[in-house]
Amino acid sequence: MNTSTSTTVSTPVIVPIDTPTLGDRSYLAHDGLVGVVIDPQRDIDRVLALAADAGVRISDVFETHIHNDYVTGGLALAQATGAKYHVNAADEVSYERSPISDGDVVEVSATMRVRAIATPGHTYTHLSYALEAAPAAGEAFEPVGVFTGGSLLFGATGRPDLLGQDHTHDLVHHQFASAHRLADELPEHTHVLPTHGFGSFCSAGSTGDTTASTIGDEKRQNPALTQEQERWVADTLVGLDAYPAYYAHMGPANSSGPGAPDLSAPEAADKDTLAARIAGGEWVVDLRTRTAYAAGHVTGTLNFGVDGQFATYLGWLIPWGTPLTLLGDSPQQVAEAQRELVRIGIDHLAGAATGTPENWTDNALGSFERAVFADLAQVRHHRQVAVLDVRRASEFDDGHIDGAVNIPLHELLARIDDVPAGEVWVHCAGGYRASIAASVLAARGVPVVAVDDSFGENAASSGLPITAAA
Secondary structure, three states, X not given: OXXXXXXXOOOOEEEEEEEOOOOEEEEEEEOOOEEEEEOOEOOOHHHHHHHHHHOOEEEEEEOOOOOOOOOEOHHHHHHHHOOEEEEEOOOOOOOOOXXXXXXXXXXXXXXXXXXXXXXXXXXXXXXXEEEEXXXXXXXXXXXXXXXXXXXXXOOOEEOOOOOOHHHHHHHHHHHHHHHHHHHHHOOOOOEEEEOEOOOOOXXXXXOOOOOOOEHHHHHHHOHHHHOOHHHHHHHHHHHOOOOOOOHHHHHHHHHHOOOOOOOOOOOEOOHHHHHHHHHOOOEEEEOOOHHHHHHOEOOOOEEOOOOOOHHHHXXXXXXXXOOEEEEEOOHHHHHHHHHHHHOOOOOOOOEEEEOOHHHOOOOOOEOOEEEOHHHHHHHOOXXXXXXXXXXXXXXXXXXXEOOOXXXXXXXXXXXXXXXXXXXXXXXXXXXHHHHHHHHHHHHOOOXXXXXXXXXXXXXXXXXXXXXXXX
């Protein structure tokens, strides 16, 4: 795709705007003068900065669907720029929008237009948008890319179960038909530009490490386009796994028309305030790396490092509406976390503190050991320890340490009484979820060791007995 941004261009420039912690992409597409935005995240300052750098005016904002995994910035972006806000005419929303339906064409400029294509499956009202370009004004338009939202992803599709089990059967068949519609109607060179599929739990099936694809590529490798319908439907339904609890709040928020977020710094919290909040059962979250947290932390705090899928897992575990205070190395680290949180609708923070744990409490710091799988293999020769596997059930079933207890991280708070007694060695696939779990256990006085290691690479090779579900 053309990457020039200095003058009007014949082929649109398409700029992906990645949000890796949520596994999503938004897009800015422009012709050097005017641009459109598809599925913007809540923090629209990123989009505005890109448009300003490119010297383009945003004329139109498009939503592929009412999102389930983040709060949209679409309405706020349209209001900030004067752009038209295109949302499916069939969606029930409480704000003014430019209704759009299957087959509608939005003329963006003399050489660029957007055509809506109904692609139900992820939701009933899901739309994809074909970006069509003409070499010059008056010449024929041809598709150059298609923004597929949660429809056709890289090697997969969006999941069909987020509206509830009563709708999953119908939606999964719609999803198959929608993938084939895109493949049948668009040329093979058309770039596929999904919103989900980069680690998002909105994906059904693995998208791997692919970062770019075309309709032709998907015809050759996407199971939705290479398998028979009933086989694909069965495989898709079997592969559906748990998804974050906060998703339940995203649809209503997006239907009501969320405004721009307030990213001003939260109120500072001192030692006494932090102690009172912890004692009162509020969440005080340490944003530092799991290495730093294990070495020393304020007892009763929880570790959700901002260096991982912070918003996904915090949003998954926190009881919605619980007051939240953040602890970080620096104001910048707190600001990064705050930006992540507004994307999922956690707009108000009770407060924040920065520095080191010694700045946050006068009491002795808590700590716990970190280890690797080889350490676990050795210690099991000398004494009995409990092994807690906090991966999802599907991961556990594919292969786990013999004798391990599986409590998926998102179930841990509700199943804390199921944690084995005594010394607990907790692990996940790579260490991030294990540290969250270890912090939950340590806050309750459980003697814990966090395994910070790759399960896939090192568990079996360390001599640990690995078994799989029958």
